[in-house]
Amino acid sequence: MFEGLARCAFLAALLHCVGCSVQAVDAKGGVRHEVHPGSEHAVQRPVENTDRRTSAEGSTLRPSSGSSLESRTLADSTYLPTESELIEEAGISAAISDEIVESQDAFSKALRRISSDESRSMEAQDLAKHYRSALERAVGTNGAVENLSCGLSICIGSVTAGSIADHDTWLGHLQEDPGAETYGFIEAIERTGDQFQSRFVFSTDPAIKAIIER
Template sequence: MINWPFKCVMVAVVLQCIGCAADATGTDSTDPRAARSLAEAAISEDASSGPGDPVSASVSADRPAWASDPAVDDPKASPYLATESEFIERGGISSEWADPFLESRELFSSALQRMSEDERRSMEAQDLARRYRNALERAVGAQGVVEDLTCGLSLCMGSVSSQSRADRDAWAERLYEDADAVRHVTFDVFEMNGDRLHNRFLFSADAAIKAIVLPPRRDK
């Protein structure tokens, strides 16, 4: 039971954003339209459930990339694993895809399981996950519990529970200072569940994925 629901979505970008295309560049063994439908259903459910939880967002970037910006043609093949490719659009992470999955525990759990299955089939993904899990566990220490951490070839996702926001901020600062845990784009969602603060996250461990892709602009 959620005693005090609170969500905070934070996006931090280290490198300059570049232009992005409207269509996702990755390929997936699952139908991406089905995943999109699940995400849209989650948004619709949140919108119909009442006033909703307070959500705040911050973006640090020279210029976020818009999905409607001009770009070169899509590549013929995806360099990413199946699940992570769902979140990647032209040099960045799509906020339209990432936000609903992070804000919904059910969608997040499903994506996490699928990315874990992808990881088991890739030695490179396993090495990346091992490196970031070790860094995360060092940073969290006794101020929380690393519940999940799994990676593809460029993106990682996971969750950590802490006793308080102060504990979370303390280990997050240590993680930020760890040279083995460089993150180029990070999406975070915080939610109180009982007496624990749960932090779900998705981040880029790849310098080639260094932008936030915003939904297409709707001109008046």
């Protein structure tokens, strides 16, 4: 039954993301990747329960703007420590982000680390406050914002909703919020009891708008 819901969620996500340019779609992937309107590239996969371990196949997006070493040096000097590990070239590292959102344990560890970074930066705290407010507006009565912590350009968080339809509703509202734009967005959904938890990583920076897969 959940597979049917996942397929419906994928179709709904495509409808929500009318402004996206879909670069590749993998029918078996367990994580959804999106680049929201205003971006040039997108890699998108259907949402699946993260308890299902499936192989990721299909084409990938491989921008080639500079070496990884140069990109990592730039990230280390411009961003906070935890978010710099998620940034590769002009985008979010899919490999590292996938590991974070697919595992509750890895997600909790990454969230603690970025929260610690945030506590040392007023700019990061302001960004987190701004996007938490946007998430709460988007979610409304359709769920609950569990976590959100940000660096200077990357946020990590989670939202629970009572159904896939409720999840798609809040995500659509977030995408449409002109005051809180999101760019690269990577998420996984896991069913926990009668709730659906979305764990996600997203960019708030138009300079980090691609999703880099290697």
